[in-house]
Every structure is written in C-alpha cells, then in structure tokens.
Amino acid sequence: MASHGIRDRVAIVAMGCTPFGEHWDRSADDLQIEAVQHALDGAGIGTHDVDAFWLGTAQSGQSGITLAAPLNLRGKPVTRVENYCASGSEALRQAAYAIAAGAYDVAMAVGVEKVKDSGYQGLNAFPIPNDGTDRSLTAAAMFGLVVPAYAERYGVDTDTMRDVLARIAVKNHANGARHPLAQFRREVDADTVCEAPLVAGSLGVYDCAGVADGAAAAIVVRAEDAHRYTDHPVFIKALSFVAGAGTGLVDPEYDFTHFPEVEAAARDAYAQATVDDPRSAFAMAEVHDCFTPTELVVMEDLGFSERGTAWKDVLAGRFELEGDLPVNTDGGLKAFGHPVGASGLRMHRECFLQLRGEAGERQVDVSRGLALVQNLGGYPGEMVCFASVLGTEPDA
Amino acid sequence: MRGILEAAGYVPHHRLRREAVAEALGTRAPSGTRAVASYDEDTTTLGVEAARLVRRGAADVTPAALWFSTADPVYLDKTNAAAIHAALRLPDTTVAADLGGTPRSGVAALLAALSSDGPALVVTADVRTGLPGSEDEVDGGDAGAAMLVGSDAHGPLLAELVATGSATEEFVDRWRVPGEPRSRRWEDRFVASRYPPLAERAIKRACEQGGIDSADLDHVIVIGLHRRSVRAVRGATGFAAGGLVDDLTAVIGNAGTAHPGLLLADVLERARPDQLVALVSLADGADTIILRTTAAVTEHDPTRTVASQIQAGDDRLSYADFLTWRGMLDREPARRPDPARVSAPAAARRADWKLGFVGSRDPETGALHLPPATVPYQGGELRGGQDPPETMPAPMADVPATVRTFTADRVARSPAPPTVFAVLDFDGGGRYPCELTDVRAGEVAVGDRVEMTFRLVHVADGLRNYFWKARPLPSGSAT
Numbered sequence: 002m003a004s005h006g007i008r009d010r011v012a013i014v015a016m017g018c019t020p021f022g023e024h025w026d027r028s029a030d031d032l033q034i035e036a037v038q039h040a041l042d043g044a045g046i047g048t049h050d051v052d053a054f055w056l057g058t059a060q061s062g063q064s065g066i067t068l069a070a071p072l073n074l075r076g077k078p079v080t081r082v083e084n085y086c087a088s089g090s091e092a093l094r095q096a097a098y099a100i101a102a103g104a105y106d107v108a109m110a111v112g113v114e115k116v117k118d119s120g121y122q123g124l125n126a127f128p129i130p131n132d133g134t135d136r137s138l139t140a141a142a143m144f145g146l147v148v149p150a151y152a153e154r155y156g157v158d159t160d161t162m163r164d165v166l167a168r169i170a171v172k173n174h175a176n177g178a179r180h181p182l183a184q185f186r187r188e189v190d191a192d193t194v195c196e197a198p199l200v201a202g203s204l205g206v207y208d209c210a211g212v213a214d215g216a217a218a219a220i221v222v223r224a225e226d227a228h229r230y231t232d233h234p235v236f237i238k239a240l241s242f243v244a245g246a247g248t249g250l251v252d253p254e255y256d257f258t259h260f261p262e263v264e265a266a267a268r269d270a271y272a273q274a275t276v277d278d279p280r281s282a283f284a285m286a287e288v289h290d291c292f293t294p295t296e297l298v299v300m301e302d303l304g305f306s307e308r309g310t311a312w313k314d315v316l317a318g319r320f321e322l323e324g325d326l327p328v329n330t331d332g333g334l335k336a337f338g339h340p341v342g343a344s345g346l347r348m349h350r351e352c353f354l355q356l357r358g359e360a361g362e363r364q365v366d367v368s369r370g371l372a373l374v375q376n377l378g379g380y381p382g383e384m385v386c387f388a389s390v391l392g393t394e395p396d397a
Numbered sequence: 398m399r400g401i402l403e404a405a406g407y408v409p410h411h412r413l414r415r416e417a418v419a420e421a422l423g424t425r426a427p428s429g430t431r432a433v434a435s436y437d438e439d440t441t442t443l444g445v446e447a448a449r450l451v452r453r454g455a456a457d458v459t460p461a462a463l464w465f466s467t468a469d470p471v472y473l474d475k476t477n478a479a480a481i482h483a484a485l486r487l488p489d490t491t492v493a494a495d496l497g498g499t500p501r502s503g504v505a506a507l508l509a510a511l512s513s514d515g516p517a518l519v520v521t522a523d524v525r526t527g528l529p530g531s532e533d534e535v536d537g538g539d540a541g542a543a544m545l546v547g548s549d550a551h552g553p554l555l556a557e558l559v560a561t562g563s564a565t566e567e568f569v570d571r572w573r574v575p576g577e578p579r580s581r582r583w584e585d586r587f588v589a590s591r592y593p594p595l596a597e598r599a600i601k602r603a604c605e606q607g608g609i610d611s612a613d614l615d616h617v618i619v620i621g622l623h624r625r626s627v628r629a630v631r632g633a634t635g636f637a638a639g640g641l642v643d644d645l646t647a648v649i650g651n652a653g654t655a656h657p658g659l660l661l662a663d664v665l666e667r668a669r670p671d672q673l674v675a676l677v678s679l680a681d682g683a684d685t686i687i688l689r690t691t692a693a694v695t696e697h698d699p700t701r702t703v704a705s706q707i708q709a710g711d712d713r714l715s716y717a718d719f720l721t722w723r724g725m726l727d728r729e730p731a732r733r734p735d736p737a738r739v740s741a742p743a744a745a746r747r748a749d750w751k752l753g754f755v756g757s758r759d760p761e762t763g764a765l766h767l768p769p770a771t772v773p774y775q776g777g778e779l780r781g782g783q784d785p786p787e788t789m790p791a792p793m794a795d796v797p798a799t800v801r802t803f804t805a806d807r808v809a810r811s812p813a814p815p816t817v818f819a820v821l822d823f824d825g826g827g828r829y830p831c832e833l834t835d836v837r838a839g840e841v842a843v844g845d846r847v848e849m850t851f852r853l854v855h856v857a858d859g860l861r862n863y864f865w866k867a868r869p870l871p872s873g874s875a876t
Contacts, residue, residue: 121732123808128737132744132751133854133862134768136830137736138818142806146820146830149843150802201815202804248774250820251766253828257802257820382830 004241006273007101009395012227012234013219015043016350021215021338022184029061029115030071032216036343037072037111040218044230048072051220052105054079055095057088057112058342068111083342085378086289087242088112089217090345090387094240097221106222112347113216114340123212124341138201141209143380144292145202150257151294155309163203165312166293167194170207170335172321173290177332179363184213184338208293213338217346219353224395233357238371238390239273241266249382262386263302263377271304274390276371279304283326284367285355287348288375290333295377300328303375303388327365330355345376345387356393370394399511399548400557400688402458405450406659406703407443407541408649409434410835410868412712413719415535421716422530430712431650434524434539436722436812437834437852437866440467441477443522443541443655445484445851451518451543452485453700453795458551461515463493466502468654469524470495471861473575480863481520483752484851486792491518500622501680503654507544508684511558516547523653528579529725536624538650542658555665555697556674556688559609562602564595565682570623578725585625592626592679597633599683600675607687611635614687615672618642618660621679622651630677648707661688663703668694701871709871711835722812731810736855739862749790754849754865756827757788765791765827791827793849797870798823800845805838810855817841821867835868846870 017039019032033056041047054077056068065079084091089112096108119125123139136143152162171191177183189207197205220230227234245262249255267279276282288303290296300311305326306319314320320328331337331351334344352372354360370393377386412430419426434443444465463485465478482493496502496509503521510517525537548554570588573580582588596619604611617640621627631641642664644651652659657678664674668690676686720726749755750768757769764775771785772778779785803819817833819841833841834852847867854862 119734121734123733125734128734130737130740130743132747133739134747134751134864136818136832137809137855138804138806138816139808141808142804142816142818145804145806146802153843200808201806246774250830251770251828252764252774253801253822253826255828 004269004273006239007097008238008273009224009236010101011097011221011237012224013221013237013349013353014227014230014234015040015220016218016353017043018182018217018347018350019215020182021213021340021347023117024214025117027214029113032115032214033068033071033111033113036113036216036218037109040109040220044220046107046230048074051107051109053077053096053099053108055092055108055110056081057083057090057092057110057345058114059083059085059088061113061115061342084385086291086339086341087345087376087378087385087387088342089347090374090376090389091242093219093346093349094242094387097237097240100221100223106226108221109218110221110346111216111218112343112345114342115214116212116340117214140380141201141204141292144295145204146257147294147298147381148203151298154256154258155312157312161312163195164191165297165315166208167191168315169290169293169296170194173329173333173335176322176330176363177336179361180331180337183332183336184211185336204292210291210334211336211338213340215338215340215343215347217343217350219346219349235353235356236392236395238392239270241269241273241388242385243269244385245379245383247383255382257381259298260302260377260381260384260386262384263299263375266386266388267303267375270388270390276390280326282369283371283373284369285327285330285352285365286373286375287331287333287351288328289377290329290335291339296328296333299375303373322363322365330360330363330365348374348376349389349391352391356391367393398554398557399546400554401544401665402516402547402552402554403451403455403545404555404658404662404665405447405454405543405699406662406706407447407450408432408703408706408710409438409443409539410711411435411714412710413714413716414712417716418530418535424530427535429647430710431535432538432540432652432710433714433719435834437854439471439853439861440469440522440524441471441480442851442853442863443524443539444481444520444543447522447541447543448481448485448518448520450700451545455545455552458516458545458547459488460491460518460545462513462517463487463491463520464496464506464510464517465494465520466496466506466654467522468498468500470497478520480752483748486753486755499681500653501678501682501684504657504678504680504684507546507658507686508561510546511561511686516545516551519544519546519658521655521658523655525650525653526578526723529720531579533580536646536650538652540649540652540655540659542655542662544658544661553693553696554691555694556690559673559687559689560603560607561687562599562606562685563682564598566591566595570681588623589625589629592621592623592683593629593633595683596630596677596679599685600677603675603685603687609673609687612637613673614640614675616640616642616664616668616674617677618644618657618664618675619677620644620651620656620660622653623679626679630679645707659703665690665694665697666699666702666704670694705871718813731808731814733808733810736810736857736862738858738860751864753792754794756791756793758791760787760789763826765823767793767827767829793823793827794865796823796825797846797848798867800841800843800847802843803833803841819867821847832866833868834866
C-alpha cells in the first residue's frame with residue numbers, strides 16, 4: 002500500500018473564479034465560461050491549448066458535456082467528477098494526476114454549482130431511489146451534533162462555546178469583507194452572530210455557510226513547463242483524498258469531536274509533502290467552514306491545535322488575518338458562499354493568490370512558502386475529505 | 398379451552414384538551430382530553446405498537462393468523478396487516494389480512510379468532526376524525542389494541558371464553574364515504590331506539606349460552622360510538638352494582654374499532670382470578686363476549702398497562718397542531734424538496750431492516766451494524782479467494798438505547814418542526830443516529846433513555862414510508 006504523491010511534478014499556472022452569490026440572471030454555463038475565461042487570461046492561452054478537462058459538480062449537470070457544450074470544446078476529453086462538496090478539489094486532483102502521468106501537457110479543472118435555481122433553502126441532494134430509511138436532516142443539524150459533544154468532552158461551558166463559534170464567524174466575515182468576489186462583504190459583530198435566529202441545535206444563521214452560485218477554474222501543467230505560462234507558478238506538494246466508510250454513525254466509540262477522514266487526509270498530505278509540524282509549516286490555510294463548529298474541529302484534525310485546545314487558539318486570535326496561522330483569509334464558505342462543485346477550487350485560488358503575493362488587503366506573510374487546502378463533504382461520521390499542500394518553490 | 402393469552406392497548410403520547418377546541422372555535426367546553434395519534438402515527442403504526450406489547454408478553458407463541466381491523470385503513474387494495482406482520486417479524490406462514498371497514502370489525506376479528514383453531518393475533522386500531530368542533534372529533538380518540546387468542550395448549554390463558562351472543566340488524570346509524578374526513582349520522586333518537594333492544598338480545602343470548610345471570614358479571618364493558626345508546630345499555634338493570642367499567646372516553650376518547658380491545662386489555666390488567674368479564678359492543682348490531690379470568694391474571698405482568706399510558710399522556714398539544722396533523726389545516730411547507738417515493742424493490746430487499754429494525758452482527762468481534770452491513774467496520778475487508786464475511790441478524794427493535802448527542806433541525810421538512818434527532822447508543826452495543834418522536838426539543842438531554850417505535854416517516858405519491866424512530870422510555874420503566 003502506498004500513497005506516493007506527485008510532489009513538485011505539477012504546477013498551477015492560472016486560476017479563475019466568478020463572484021459567488023445569487024446569480025439569478027446567470028446560468029451554470031455563464032458561470033463556467035467566466036471562470037474559465039478568467040483562468041485562460043492568467044495563462045495567456047485558449048481552450049484549444051488545453052488537452053483535457055475535469056469538471057467538478059454535484060448536481061448542476063451530468064457528464065463532460067456540461068462543460069464541453071458551453072465552451073464549444075471539440076474532440077477533447079472532458080470528465081465530470083463528483084465527491085459531494087469536494088467535487089472541485091477532486092477535479093483538480095484528477096487533472097494534476099493526468100499531467101503527472103505524462104498523459105497531457107495542459108489540463109484544466111473547473112468547478113461549478115448553480116444552487117439557487119432549486120427554489121429551496123440550503124443544499125438538497127438529488128433523490129436516489131432507496132428504501133426510505135435514509136436521514137433527511139439538514140447539514141446544519143448533523144454538524145450541530147458536534148457542539149454539545151465538543152463542549153462536554155473538553156469541559157467548555159455553553160457561553161464560552163458560543164463565544165468561540167461566534168469568533169470564527171466574525172473572523173471569516175471580516176476576511177470576506179476584504180474580498181471582491183465574496184458573497185457577503187459586510188463585517189458582523191459577535192452579538193449579531195449570537196442573536197441570530199436558530200437553524201439547528203445551537204447553530205444560528207451566522208454559524209452556517211452562505212448558499213451561493215459560482216464557478217472556479219485552474220490550469221495545471223508539468224512543473225518544468227510552468228514558467229512558460231507565468232512568472233509565479235504555484236507547485237502542488239500533495240493531493241490527498243479519503244472517502245470515509247461512515248463508521249462514525251455505527252461505531253459507539255466515535256464521539257463527534259473529531260473527523261477521522263480529515264485526520265487521515267491530512268496525515269497523507271503531510272507525508273506526501275514531508276510536513277513534520279503542521280503548526281509551523283504553513284503560511285496560511287483554507288479550510289472547510291461549512292458551519293462554525295466544523296472549522297473549530299478541523300483545526301485539531303489538521304494538527305494546527307492540540308486536541309481540545311482549538312477553542313483557546315480561536316479566542317487567542319491565532320487563526321485571524323494577523324495571527325500566527327491565518328485561516329480562511331478569503332472569508333471561507335462562511336462569507337464566500339458555497340457553490341458545492343466550485344468551493345474546493347475557490348479555496349485553492351485563495352492559496353494561489355496568497356502564495357503569489359496577490360491577495361491585496363488580505364495578503365499575509367507567506368515567507369513560510371506553504372499553504373494548505375482542506376475541503377470536505379458529507380457529515381460528521383460519514384464524510385469525504387480532501388487535503389492539498391501548495392508551495393511557492395519546488396524543493397531542491 | 399380457548400381464550401385470551403395476552404392483550405395490550407397502545408395509547409399514543411399526545412392528548413388534546415377538549416377545552417382547547419372550544420377556546421379555538423368559541424364553542425362550549427366539554428371537559429377531559431382525547432388521545433391523539435402523532436403526526437407520524439396512523440392505524441398501521443398504532444396497531445404495530447399494540448401488537449408489539451402483546452408479543453413481548455407472549456414471545457413463545459407464533460400466531461397462525463394476524464387479523465387487522467380498522468375503520469381508517471391507510472390503504473385500500475393493499476393489505477395493511479402485511480406491514481404489521483413485517484414489523485413484528487412474524488414468519489411467512491402466518492396469514493395476515495385486513496378485516497377493515499367499520500368499528501364492528503374489531504369485535505368481529507376477536508369473535509373469528511375465538512372460534513378458530515391455532516393462535517391468532519387480533520390487531521385493532523383507529524384514528525377517529527370529524528370536522529373541526531364536531532362531536533366525533535371531540536369525543537373520538539386514537540389508539541391501538543391487540544389480543545392474542547389461543548387455547549391453553551399454547552400457554553396460560555388470562556381469560557377463558559365462556560359464551561358469545563350477537564344480534565344483527567340493518568339500520569342507518571352513521572356512515573362515511575371512503576376518503577371523507579367525517580361520518581354522517583342519522584337523527585339521534587331513532588338510533589337510540591334501535592341499539593338497546595339489540596344489546597339486550599345479544600347479552601341474553603350470551604348469558605343463556607354460558608348459563609350465567611347477568612347480575613353475576615364482575616366487569617361489564619359497554620361501548621359504542623352512539624353515546625345515548627351506550628348510556629341506555631349501561632343503565633339497564635341486571636348488571637351488578639360496581640360491575641360497569643369506566644369506558645375511558647373522558648380521558649382518551651372513544652377509539653372506535655380499537656376500543657373493545659383496549660378496554661378488555663385494561664380490565665385484564667386489574668381483574669382478579671375467576672371473574673366474569675362481559676364485553677358489549679354496539680356497532681351496526683350488538684355483540685357480547687363473556688370471558689372468565691383464570692389464575693394466570695395474577696401472574697400477568699404487562700410491559701405497559703393501559704392505565705400507565707393514560708397517565709403518561711402529554712396534553713400540551715395545540716388545536717392548530719392537531720388540525721395540521723389531521724390534514725385539516727394546510728400550512729406553509731418548509732422550503733425543502735418534497736420527499737421522494739420509496740423504491741419498492743429497495744424496500745423489499747431491506748424489509749428486515751426497514752420494517753423489523755434488524756441490523757447485522759459480526760460474529761468475530763460482536764460489533765453491531767445499523768443498518769446491516771456485510772463487511773464489518775472493525776477491520777473487516779473483502780479478500781480475493783475468500784467468501785465475504787458472515788454476519789448474523791441482530792433484531793434491535795426491543796433494545797433500549799441512550800442518547801449520546803442530539804440536535805433540533807428547524808429547517809428540515811416536518812409536520813411538527815423542529816425535527817429532533819439524536820445519536821443513540823444501544824444497550825449491549827450498537828449505534829444508530831435517528832429521529833426522536835413524542836418529545837419536545839427543549840426536553841432532550843444527553844444520557845436520556847429511549848426505546849424504538851414504529852412510525853410513519855413521510856407520504857409520497859400516496860405511498861407511506863414506515864421506519865423506526867426513538868421515543869423517551871417512560872421513567873421507572875425497566876425496558
């Protein structure tokens with residue numbers, strides 16, 4: 002058994018992203034075209050120069066034709082991939098592996114979702130014919146299970162827990178306010194977060210990610226070819242993906258205070274990238290903050306905080322823009338919104354911008370040279386998780 | 398000797414205060430409460446819950462037949478008894494059939510079972526409806542009842558059959574067109590002139606057959622949906638003072654088809670040995686069944702008595718919620734997609750799980766899987782050249798559990814939001830996250846004890862999706 006990785010063999014040379022939000026007047030086709038155009042602008046090439054495409058989308062289309070038709074791609078391999086909310090990251094992983102394998106010279110990963118056309122609230126999955134015993138709860142309710150479990154396990158009282166989660170929301174909204182493509186560009190204060198209407202359990206509206214339409218894209222090439230397209234390529238150090246066996250939902254040992262799939266994906270990514278101490282290795286990280294408790298737990302699963310201490314690090318401001326390890330510098334799912342298939346690529350784009358020093362007023366110190374993307378789908382106990390490590394320089 | 402091996406009633410958790418109806422509609426306020434089937438209960442689930450209590454009390458007896466009677470079947474052209482049969486995990490040799498249509502079908506099923514061979518499980522249930530403010534709505538009740546009928550060869554009888562007597566006559570009392578929410582009724586005084594003479598004949602025939610004087614009856618149950626007639630029969634001379642049984646209408650309402658079985662179960666839960674019990678039912682005729690209790694009633698240890706269920710009732714239900722649950726008040730739905738119709742093949746493949754709540758157990762480690770899985774979560778794998786791991790069925794419907802963590806979903810589609818949902822750890826191992834019912838969001842805590850209950854999840858395209866939920870275990874209850 003092995004996970005060898007493709008360290009420094011593939012580089013991202015350009016990325017694109019649409020504004021995320023309620024695009025009542027724009028279709029999934031329009032959004033894909035905009036994100037792809039944006040990426041092509043960065044690399045100075047056309048779609049004919051791209052040898053193969055991977056499209057991540059959960060429910061905005063089926064097959065590669067979803068992308069091939071609006072872009073008028075002729076005779077090109079286009080593959081649609083789906084892995085819940087990690088579909089965009091999955092597209093990048095497939096494109097990068099194809100380049101590393103030498104199968105193609107230039108590949109593109111695109112992620113898109115048109116969430117708001119459903120007419121419903123939140124995210125809703127396509128019904129697959131089944132026996133009627135599946136849970137029909139919202140994601141908010143499922144992730145809400147983490148809050149009492151974490152508080153009890155680590156002895157955090159209810160008020161403090163409320164403050165910790167509010168702090169995460171406030172931070173991400175503050176960061177999102179500094180990003181021109183974010184869905185929500187207004188800062189919020191802790192009182193607003195704490196007093197918002199409840200959605201599920203103790204989670205209020207501001208503890209939940211925004212639901213948005215959007216698309217994002219990345220162009221990947223062999224590392225040695227990267228400088229043909231840009232002066233500042235970003236190198237892929239690690240790509241890791243884990244689909245959980247859902248054991249948390251059947252195993253009485255699971256306590257809802259950690260996500261084993263995130264731990265496993267991170268462990269694999271760190272091994273691929275030879276990251277020894279995740280607490281000091283990264284300049285910044287983009288993580289899956291679908292709900293505020295998710296970001297809290299993920300800080301521990303990724304090794305950014307010791308078990309049971311992330312809440313203290315949150316209160317100490319460690320993950321804020323000015324902190325020791327800025328997390329979700331673009332506002333995360335919380336402020337940016339969550340077009341399922343696009344979010345993973347949106348996270349990569351923020352790391353891409355930060356590592357290139359192009360993040361404007363959000364720019365953090367990237368002298369450490371590495372950034373981490375963590376992106377998950379599913380629920381506590383039953384999830385998929387993606388983790389990647391990106392770097393400014395190939396290792397010698 | 399043939400008779401009753403076991404009997405149980407199931408009274409749902411919710412009560413509607415009759416005053417709440419009066420307050421909402423500005424009508425006169427009758428006193429008391431009526432039992433209300435929850436938004437996730439119907440006659441099939443009420444029947445299942447009653448039958449489960451009977452099965453717990455007589456686990457060794459396998460019924461040769463299951464007769465289900467209700468005036469409110471959830472399906473026509475589909476046997477409702479089949480779902481009850483599946484939930485009870487009875488063998489496929491047990492015939493399961495509906496005797497639906499009218500309240501009389503409950504007593505008719507009992508009479509049929511008493512006059513047949515082999516153990517027979519009689520299941521009755523009703524959800525009594527009426528237009529808002531109607532006598533049927535206010536005085537009706539929802540409940541299930543089940544009786545296991547057999548001979549002393551099958552086990553100790555709680556009560557032996559002494560005699561039966563019936564009188565049948567066609568006249569117009571009440572009638573309901575299928576699909577309508579209410580019955581129509583003929584003028585009261587005419588109906589009151591028909592039932593008492595019929596009851597008198599039915600009682601006389603039974604007493605003659607059993608060589609009994611009606612004054613010797615220790616417990617007399619008189620029930621029927623026609624209030625004035627019931628009062629007249631109860632007032633008839635000849636019954637011993639103190640023998641007339643409280644028909645419980647004041648506290649739970651009249652549960653129609655289920656009411657005879659419910660009252661019979663209630664009486665058998667407190668009767669002493671060698672007492673005569675008469676059941677007199679007025680429904681499109683009159684039927685009398687006379688039973689004599691045996692010494693076994695002193696050993697009778699019901700899992701949950703009718704009296705305890707009545708006492709545990711929760712009367713905080715609002716009239717608006719009652720009307721909503723009954724489909725009388727069409728409220729704004731959640732902004733979520735309509736549920737999809739259950740796949741018949743998928744449901745059939747997993748009937749043991751879906752209807753019987755049977756998981757799987759890994760014989761190697763003992764680890765339990767809910768839902769059942771082939772490859773165990775503890776180190777299991779498929780290997781080339783080896784058969785897939787063996788698993789054992791693990792029936793979990795009667796295993797209590799403890800709430801490990803929980804949440805309340807205010808967005809999910811539900812007739813009674815928020816949806817309360819908990820991660821359950823079962824006694825002896827096994828975990829399952831599932832919906833809670835008969836509980837309010839603010840009244841759940843980690844460590845709460847719960848038990849499984851067979852409920853309706855949703856209806857899509859008219860097709861009912863049944864599955865199991867958890868409800869609080871009554872305090873002080875061992876199981």
